[in-house]
Amino acid sequence: MDKHAWLFVLALGSMAALPSAQATEPGGTHAPEVAADLGPDRDAAMARILERWVPFIRETGKTDLTEWHLEMKGLIGKADLSALQRASERVTYAGMKANLQGRIISDEDAIGLAAERSVELGLTDEQTKALGDIDRDLVFVPLAPCRILDTRIAGGQIAANTSRAIDVTAVGNYAFQGGDSTDCSGASAAGSFAAALLTISVPGAASNGCLSAYAFNATQPVTHTLDFPLGIPISTTVSVQLDQSALSNELSIYASAQTHVVIDIVGYFINPAEPVLTCVNTAQTTLPISAGNTGNAVAPTCASGDIETATLCEATSWDMPLVFINAGTCSAKNNSGSSATLRAARRCCRVGW
Numbered sequence: 001m002d003k004h005a006w007l008f009v010l011a012l013g014s015m016a017a018l019p020s021a022q023a024t025e026p027g028g029t030h031a032p033e034v035a036a037d038l039g040p041d042r043d044a045a046m047a048r049i050l051e052r053w054v055p056f057i058r059e060t061g062k063t064d065l066t067e068w069h070l071e072m073k074g075l076i077g078k079a080d081l082s083a084l085q086r087a088s089e090r091v092t093y094a095g096m097k098a099n100l101q102g103r104i105i106s107d108e109d110a111i112g113l114a115a116e117r118s119v120e121l122g123l124t125d126e127q128t129k130a131l132g133d134i135d136r137d138l139v140f141v142p143l144a145p146c147r148i149l150d151t152r153i154a155g156g157q158i159a160a161n162t163s164r165a166i167d168v169t170a171v172g173n174y175a176f177q178g179g180d181s182t183d184c185s186g187a188s189a190a191g192s193f194a195a196a197l198l199t200i201s202v203p204g205a206a207s208n209g210c211l212s213a214y215a216f217n218a219t220q221p222v223t224h225t226l227d228f229p230l231g232i233p234i235s236t237t238v239s240v241q242l243d244q245s246a247l248s249n250e251l252s253i254y255a256s257a258q259t260h261v262v263i264d265i266v267g268y269f270i271n272p273a274e275p276v277l278t279c280v281n282t283a284q285t286t287l288p289i290s291a292g293n294t295g296n297a298v299a300p301t302c303a304s305g306d307i308e309t310a311t312l313c314e315a316t317s318w319d320m321p322l323v324f325i326n327a328g329t330c331s332a333k334n335n336s337g338s339s340a341t342l343r344a345a346r347r348c349c350r351v352g353w
Helices: 040-056 065-078 081-089 093-100 107-121 125-129
Strands: 139-150 162-166 195-202 209-215 226-228 234-241 251-255 262-270 276-281 285-289 294-298 307-315 322-326 329-333 340-352
Touching: 040 081, 040 276, 065 093, 081 093, 139 195, 195 209, 195 226, 209 234, 226 234, 234 262, 285 294, 294 340, 307 322, 307 329, 329 340
Parallel strands: none
Antiparallel strands: 139 262, 162 251, 195 234, 195 262, 209 226, 209 251, 276 340, 285 340, 294 329, 307 340, 322 329
16 A cells, blocks of 8 residues: 555554552552553553554565564553544544554544645545555455356346346355355355456457446446457456445346357455454563562563563552563562562464454
């Protein structure tokens, strides 16, 4: 997505938690976890930000992921809960980032700032304001070639200077159009999708002519999808936008001269799946610390594929304050008169599809 080259996903990275100290009363079980305002509200805000911006990461190429990851790690780690929640409600990149930095800015003002920035990036106003489009920001699903139309078997030739409506999806199979008797590897049941990659063939017409393939119920384009000569089979493979409304047909084929038409689907374009954020805590590392001494408890690492989002520390004594919480390490000094235990764990998250 070139027009969004400067937009990138808010990937949840390892965040430095703010130092804090919580513990149980002497004789209690264990202290509440502490980690920079952590809790369901903070997790939910981070998840909303992730869901809003993650679709862009796969389509941008002008921003270095490592640099962006480090920048956002710092912003999230320093942001308090209210700033994080405000950022999660923004629909512009500039507004989200400004809120993480502690500035309160409306989306309209953010759009203005982004437009100024777009001059440097060579983007148009419309490109700057666009945050994604259900007709353009799509995922391609390839298929083995499968026939969805053959007018030689069903329907007969398309008459000169007429259009024929074609079903592409939401059908049981394609036999009624002279096509395959299966669902073409799920294409017929994929729901409404924005476009299809089609191989369109003319098996040999009685005169020269042209075809135009376009979305059903749309204005017929002046351009040609395929020009065909007299008596010579010819084909082309092309992506065609489809109608996504509740209408029964998705595609129209116009023929300037009477001809049979054969169509094979070789793939389709759908809206990207929404990401699912899953977070778990690792097991705890426990470290006994004798009276008057200090200690560092290092939490188990996250599982492969997970990203650390927080360090969780616990102390079993109110007299053992936590002095350092970062990157899975919890440090404390036991100021009590007896031994106490320091515990460390990590919060680990991954994005599924």
